[in-house]
Amino acid sequence: MASTASTAWTILRISMEERLAYRGDFMLGTLMRFLPIVTQIFLWAAVFSEIEATTNRGATVAGYGYHDMVAYYLLTMLSRAFSSMPGLASGIAREIRSGTVKRFLIQPVDMLYFLFLYRLAHKLVYYAVAVVPFVLVFYLCRGFFVETPQGWVWVAYVVSLLMAFLLGFFLEATIGMLSFWFLEVSSLLFIYMLLSFFCSGHMFPIDMLPEPWATVVKAIPLQYLAYFPAAVFLGKVQGAAMIGGLLMQATWVVAFFLLARWAWHRGARRYSAFGG
Amino acid sequence: MKCAIETSNLAKYYRVYSKKEGLVPSLVGLFRREYREVHAVRGIDVRVEPGEFVAFLGPNGAGKTTTLKLLSGIITPTSGSASVLGYTPWKRENAYRRRFALVMGQKNQLWWDLPAAESFRLHQQIYDIPEASFRQTMAELAGMMEVEPLLHRPVRELSLGERMRMELIAALLHSPEVLFLDEPTIGLDVTAQFTIHRFLRHYQQTRGTTILLTSHYMKDVDALCRRVIVIAGGRLIYDGSLPGLVERFGGYKIISVLFSDGEVPPDLERFGQIVSREPPRMRLRVDRQVVTATLRELLARYAADDVSVEDPPLEEVVSALFSSAEERSRETAVTLTRA
Numbered sequence: 306m307a308s309t310a311s312t313a314w315t316i317l318r319i320s321m322e323e324r325l326a327y328r329g330d331f332m333l334g335t336l337m338r339f340l341p342i343v344t345q346i347f348l349w350a351a352v353f354s355e356i357e358a359t360t361n362r363g364a365t366v367a368g369y370g371y372h373d374m375v376a377y378y379l380l381t382m383l384s385r386a387f388s389s390m391p392g393l394a395s396g397i398a399r400e401i402r403s404g405t406v407k408r409f410l411i412q413p414v415d416m417l418y419f420l421f422l423y424r425l426a427h428k429l430v431y432y433a434v435a436v437v438p439f440v441l442v443f444y445l446c447r448g449f450f451v452e453t454p455q456g457w458v459w460v461a462y463v464v465s466l467l468m469a470f471l472l473g474f475f476l477e478a479t480i481g482m483l484s485f486w487f488l489e490v491s492s493l494l495f496i497y498m499l500l501s502f503f504c505s506g507h508m509f510p511i512d513m514l515p516e517p518w519a520t521v522v523k524a525i526p527l528q529y530l531a532y533f534p535a536a537v538f539l540g541k542v543q544g545a546a547m548i549g550g551l552l553m554q555a556t557w558v559v560a561f562f563l564l565a566r567w568a569w570h571r572g573a574r575r576y577s578a579f580g581g
Numbered sequence: 582m583k584c585a586i587e588t589s590n591l592a593k594y595y596r597v598y599s600k601k602e603g604l605v606p607s608l609v610g611l612f613r614r615e616y617r618e619v620h621a622v623r624g625i626d627v628r629v630e631p632g633e634f635v636a637f638l639g640p641n642g643a644g645k646t647t648t649l650k651l652l653s654g655i656i657t658p659t660s661g662s663a664s665v666l667g668y669t670p671w672k673r674e675n676a677y678r679r680r681f682a683l684v685m686g687q688k689n690q691l692w693w694d695l696p697a698a699e700s701f702r703l704h705q706q707i708y709d710i711p712e713a714s715f716r717q718t719m720a721e722l723a724g725m726m727e728v729e730p731l732l733h734r735p736v737r738e739l740s741l742g743e744r745m746r747m748e749l750i751a752a753l754l755h756s757p758e759v760l761f762l763d764e765p766t767i768g769l770d771v772t773a774q775f776t777i778h779r780f781l782r783h784y785q786q787t788r789g790t791t792i793l794l795t796s797h798y799m800k801d802v803d804a805l806c807r808r809v810i811v812i813a814g815g816r817l818i819y820d821g822s823l824p825g826l827v828e829r830f831g832g833y834k835i836i837s838v839l840f841s842d843g844e845v846p847p848d849l850e851r852f853g854q855i856v857s858r859e860p861p862r863m864r865l866r867v868d869r870q871v872v873t874a875t876l877r878e879l880l881a882r883y884a885a886d887d888v889s890v891e892d893p894p895l896e897e898v899v900s901a902l903f904s905s906a907e908e909r910s911r912e913t914a915v916t917l918t919r920a
Contacts, residue, residue: 316703319695322695405688413708413709576656577655
């Protein structure tokens with residue numbers, strides 16, 4: 306067990322060092338991520354002031370007031386800091402195509418385990434750098450948060466964020482493994498990213514959708530990557546619905562964990578039979 | 582003692598999508614694909630004793646790399662069996678993975694942006710190497726390869742030769758009992774090749790590691806391996822010593838004569854093919870069976886200051902062997918299509 310922990314730590318440490326090898330590019334990339342939120346704030350400010358000017362009263366869109374809306378965008382940005390996995394699926398695809406995936410067939414280390422720690426390292430380094438702008442933005446925007454969660458809701462929120470990370474990882478890893486069957490997965494990835502952009506709640510709160518789309522989108526796992534943690538924070542889902550949501554999120558995590566493992570297993574078998 | 586490596590009738594056929602040229606055939610190919618079977622390895626029987634250093638030779642596409650991939654468990658065979666250190670490679674047990682290593686000269690396994698020392702640390706962890714023996718092995722290998730000052734420099738800043746040495750160290754940290762080397766000196770200059778030869782020879786002699794090497798450089802083979810296995814068209818066509826290979830497939834010798842009077846006599850063609858004529862020296866290519874007779878006649882007829890008889894250059898023998906083997910395999914392929 307001790308050796309397992311020190312193996313994990315070594316993979317984590319080396320991955321973090323690698324990540325820090327290109328400091329400049331990395332810092333710039335981190336800061337650029339904050340630009341879209343500024344445009345979102347201005348956009349919704351314009352939308353709401355227009356509605357309020359014509360109706361002469363406090364406006365809501367699908368149950369979201371102006372403050373709620375901006376708070377929602379800030380929170381999905383935080384969700385995505387956990388669940389987005391830039392380069393994971395395409396990285397796996399590249400390893401399969403170029404053949405470097407062989408090392409996981411030769412060396413006594415499991416591919417998913419290794420990639421998981423590698424990604425965790427990327428996230429940790431990212432948080433270490435991004436904490437400053439995040440704190441700054443949330444501090445400047447503190448006026449948009451009318452209510453903050455109490456007690457257990459905080460716990461539920463943090464749990465949902467951590468599970469968003471796990472779900473994002475196993476979901477994208479599964480997609481990456483598809484390259485064992487289709488050498489080129491970039492179009493597939495593009496479709497996934499588009500779907501994810503709409504259905505995760507990254508673009509707008511998914512409870513804005515008309516039926517039957519709202520039901521459909523809530524039935525697929527993508528909402529747990531961005532919408533669900535934000536909804537927990539804002540009190541949009543409470544009590545039994547919140548617990549049910551967390552359980553559903555956990556189920557999806559387990560499902561995609563198993564699916565990713567299975568895809569690796571079958572994929573490696575196919576790889577050994579056909580190419581190598 | 583038990584064999585380190587044993588294969589029996591080992592074969593690997595690939596099915597590849599045969600794409601036709603042109604737009605219309607490409608469109609048709611979207612729906613109906615035609616496959617062609619490539620027989621990369623067709624029935625190879627090899628036994629390698631522990632501690633042997635064996636070279637795999639063969640033209641490009643002969644099946645050398647496929648064989649190494651089979652033995653390291655990357656691919657599963659179509660038929661036949663293999664056992665390395667008592668394991669079936671393609672079951673890919675961790676116990677087996679800890680006991681062998683594969684180095685591919687064209688593939689980089691080190692972390693590109695980090696010093697090699699960090700990649701070594703990672704290998705220590707995943708191969709479960711105790712700290713003390715890790716330090717000792719690394720110091721020893723880095724010393725032999727003369728790379729100590731480079732251990733803490735990012736790999737991307739190293740030259741190809743330096744990087745190859747680091748690759749070898751990384752592969753040897755866990756003291757594998759079987760080592761597969763796929764063209765370890767490809768693209769290296771003569772000095773770097775020499776360093777790697779010296780290292781491998783010394784390492785193999787002191788550790789008794791079983792090594793299988795593929796290479797296109799006869800220098801590698803000549804310097805390192807006492808046993809040579811030649812594969813062509815997926816079949817084993819020779820298994821024996823290097824001098825034996827020359828004897829069997831190089832059907833001629835080179836006679837070199839330094840004439841006393843400074844002139845090369847005319848009409849020497851009747852003795853054999855003239856390789857070079859640089860007065861007063863002349864080199865003649867003569868069938869192996871008539872070497873002694875030819876020498877006797879030459880010396881009886883002309884005054885010579887110096888005479889020598891040499892084996893033909895290794896490259897020449899091997900290239901002749903390869904092209905004849907390829908011709909033969911093409912012939913069988915043609916018969917197969919007709920049938």
